[in-house]
Amino acid sequence: MGAGHDQSETEPEVSAVGRRLATGAEPYFYTAPALLLIIAVMLVPLSVGLSYAFRDIQLLDPFSGGFVGFDHFRELKADRNFRAALLNTLIWTGASVALQFIFGLILALLLNREFPGRRLVQALVFLPWAVPTFLVGLDWAWLFNPVVGPLPGWLFALKITHDTNNLLAAPGTALIGPIVASIWWGIPFFAITNLAALQSIPKDLYEAASIDGASVFKQFRSITLPLLAPTLAITILLRTVWVANFADLIVVMTNGGPADSTQTVASYIFTVAFRRLDFGYASSIAAVLLILLFIYALAILSLRRLIMQRQS
């Protein structure tokens, strides 16, 4: 600080130019570390990975590596597993995100009121988020197992299921397991973000509304929801993309089985890359997933803009 001041007195012109240059470059000093890291560790490997989609990359085959053009994508068009995986991705992502969100919002509404023991409750219900996802998968696979877990017996006693078989072992029901596990793990995420958004709504809005005689439900619909909507759109967007790409729970709990019935696109990429060691084909699937998610993101963002325009 002091040095800069002295300099400006001795060499006024040079320092003025220098200072303007420094001010112009300043934003880049702050953002450069993040940018350089992202380019070096994510975007460069990403472009290399995308190029694999047009090449024949078999990990164990030293003669692979040739350029194959759009062959992988043509193969993909005829791939039945891929189409089934697309449908499963829709079910898995839709059910996981919707239920995580609904239960997370209810929890946030419950925690948004002061009551004795609230801090303890909050600490306990947010705990699942700290559990490593791999362990979440193991734990829930264990819970759904009829020999060592209580759930099949309970579901049978409640007459929800007709037998005490492992639902992870039946093609029709297997996807329910990872979805339940992901809901358990993901509720805290939405509860935390929703709670934060709720607490940022000014309290006097509600006071004014209740003086005007608006019911709690009406207050929720006409104050809470519209004010939450812009934040929610972004949270849901990021979360949906993340869940769609998230394969850990499925890989750990069902490994895509039985008979590929729980394979999502993300777990299918994993299977093709690490079981078949066909990185070229895996990259082409990943490229398609990337494009689909990109389209989805654009749709949500324009929807958000529409909502915000209508509000203002």
Place this chain on the structure above:
Amino acid sequence: MTIRMLRRILYWCSHYLLIGLYVLFALFPLFWLIKVALTPNDLLYSEGIRLWPSRTSLEHFRFVLAHSEFPLFFRNSLIVSSGTAVSVTLISGVGGYGLSRFSFRGKPLLVALMLITQMFPLVMLVAPMFRLFAPLGLTNSLTGLVIVYTAFNAPFATFLMQSFFDAIPKELEEAAMIDGATRFGAFRRIILPLTLPGIAATGGFVFTAAWSELLFALMLNSSSQASTFPVGLLSFVSKFSVDFGQMMAAGVLALIPACLFFLAIQRYLVRGLTAGAVKG
């Protein structure tokens, strides 16, 4: 009046009932994990669905701590997760400040690049990354993992930090700069202390994320010297016979640091995010 009171009582009864259900749902799987870890091997299957075994023992914990490589994995995970948390917080702290306070050429491009990193399945990075990292000596190394995790977490953390800085009025550091402080000095001495809750939230979030990452830890570090904890846990499964009791005991031990960390920061998480959400 009495009807209103009755409704109030009814409301709070259902409020506590719902809260109770949430707590039960959140804790039961964790309880089961601990229960399995405490069940001796001979009762593991015969008393598999009992809520509490007729006899408990700490044999699995003793074995894991004394006869497995688990303490090493634990140490590795601790190094990698704290290293990642610290470096992500530093990078996203300055990056988020830059995004919050300046508009500059290339900013929309930077934001777009950061969003793209959130869009694709990270699986497709494994093979290229291995080829790029191996010649640099960053495979089988904890430093390599810290670099990878830092890059993965930096974009989201930067956005998070940006929202915290957005909530702090610009006038604060402008006043300090008029008094002769440089911008960086004002940032360090005035703005940073105000965002401490947000920094704690970001750090905790990143720590738990790094603590549970499996795929890259598995692919980049094949030697057990540099294995992290989730990889070690997987080795219990892939051995000739699966010892579930030991695996669950190791799992329970692995939960401890992540949970402690999380409990310490979860208050800031809500508060920090609230500060960020004020300005939307």
